[in-house]
Amino acid sequence: MEGTPPEQPVQPEPPTDQPTEEELRAHLEEQLRQVRVQDLIVESSASIVNLTVRRIAKPDEQDLEQARIGIEAVRALVDLVEGEVQGQIRSALSDLQLLYARASKGEPLDGPPEEGGTAEPPPQPAPQAPSSAQPPPKLWTPGRD
Numbered sequence: 001m002e003g004t005p006p007e008q009p010v011q012p013e014p015p016t017d018q019p020t021e022e023e024l025r026a027h028l029e030e031q032l033r034q035v036r037v038q039d040l041i042v043e044s045s046a047s048i049v050n051l052t053v054r055r056i057a058k059p060d061e062q063d064l065e066q067a068r069i070g071i072e073a074v075r076a077l078v079d080l081v082e083g084e085v086q087g088q089i090r091s092a093l094s095d096l097q098l099l100y101a102r103a104s105k106g107e108p109l110d111g112p113p114e115e116g117g118t119a120e121p122p123p124q125p126a127p128q129a130p131s132s133a134q135p136p137p138k139l140w141t142p143g144r145d
Contacts, residue, residue: 038080042085048070049092052071074096
């Protein structure tokens with residue numbers, strides 16, 4: 001057969017280091033077996049706290065109704081966890097409530113409370129040793145005061 005190119009041998013695909021879909025599924029299943037509901041509650045609480053701070057403190061995102069809902073959600077979840085993390089969530093909740101009270105009164109959130117007010121600004125996280133040129137995260141995470 002003239003004009004037909006000679007058949008080239010089929011070369012096997014080179015092996016890849018990428019896991020197969022089945023391996024990924026098995027890995028995900030193993031992770032789900034190890035997750036405790038309390039762990040998810042802690043992670044959810046941290047996310048809600050961080051979003052609520054934004055809804056209170058960022059002028060372009062301020063939504064006090066959403067902040068109120070966030071505070072109520074954290075209040076409902078805090079008793080479902082135990083130990084030191086519960087204390088950290090309670091502390092973050094207290095800070096949120098103070099910040100919310102100040103915002104509701106129209107007080108500035110970046111300075112001391114107005115005269116006669118008893119609210120204190122939320123404490124800043126303790127500085128951590130810089131590991132790179134990036135600034136430390138401003139989000140609260142469980143296990144970190």
